[in-house]
Amino acid sequence: GAVVSQHPSWVICKSGTSVKIECRSLDFQATTMFWYRQFPKQSLMLMATSNEGSKATYEQGVEKDKFLINHASLTLSTLTVTSAHPEDSSFYICSARADRGPSYYNEQFFGPGTRLTVL
Amino acid sequence: QQQVKQSPQSLIVQKGGISIINCAYENTAFDYFPWYQQFPGKGPALLIAIRPDVSEKKEGRFTISFNKSAKQFSLHIMDSQPGDSATYFCAGRQGGSEKLVFGKGTKLTVNP
Numbered sequence: 206g207a208v209v210s211q212h213p214s215w216v217i218c219k220s221g222t223s224v225k226i227e228c229r230s231l232d233f234q235a236t237t238m239f240w241y242r243q244f245p246k247q248s249l250m251l252m253a254t255s256n257e258g259s260k261a262t263y264e265q266g267v268e269k270d271k272f273l274i275n276h277a278s279l280t281l282s283t284l285t286v287t288s289a290h291p292e293d294s295s296f297y298i299c300s301a302r303a304d305r306g307p308s309y310y311n312e313q314f315f316g317p318g319t320r321l322t323v324l
Numbered sequence: 325q326q327q328v329k330q331s332p333q334s335l336i337v338q339k340g341g342i343s344i345i346n347c348a349y350e351n352t353a354f355d356y357f358p359w360y361q362q363f364p365g366k367g368p369a370l371l372i373a374i375r376p377d378v379s380e381k382k383e384g385r386f387t388i389s390f391n392k393s394a395k396q397f398s399l400h401i402m403d404s405q406p407g408d409s410a411t412y413f414c415a416g417r418q419g420g421s422e423k424l425v426f427g428k429g430t431k432l433t434v435n436p
Binding site for chain 2: 302
């Protein structure tokens, strides 16, 4: 149980194009999801907190117009990198916080990540 | 006050040995301290976690020791195996917002 998927697992795009990354909780509901980015050999940096049915909350220094987040259902959040540039190349990871339940109270479960390369 | 300091940055252990990774935090609002294991090209996976009202938690070969007064906690991996070779991250979770603040990671290599 507690599986989070991401799609695509990797994507290569040209500079100036937009890329959408999906994060799904497969066997549990998640009112709250988080988006992180990770540069090679570095730690995870929180980009934004996504809540179902409301606007995402972005961390300081993260451009909300560049990284569009939509959390339309209790099992799906999407991150769209708009007008991507080479410096946006990174490993993007989502996590889903399990809603209250007997086994997964408040745990965050991470997706496998999406490798974005912008040429 | 947001930081979680993790050491060492890298660690090499022989098979069967004990791996120890240390973390220290400053934010007293943290209410939960998870450890994650990450393999190259994969997302982090929850390994073990502890709440601040507990001094030790053991799950199989993995043990967290927690010292609330010193604001320190550590991960011990007993009988380390080559399959344990990965990067390990400690984290603190902020009560209320539930944001995770990660340490910088420790790359563990277990030699056969």
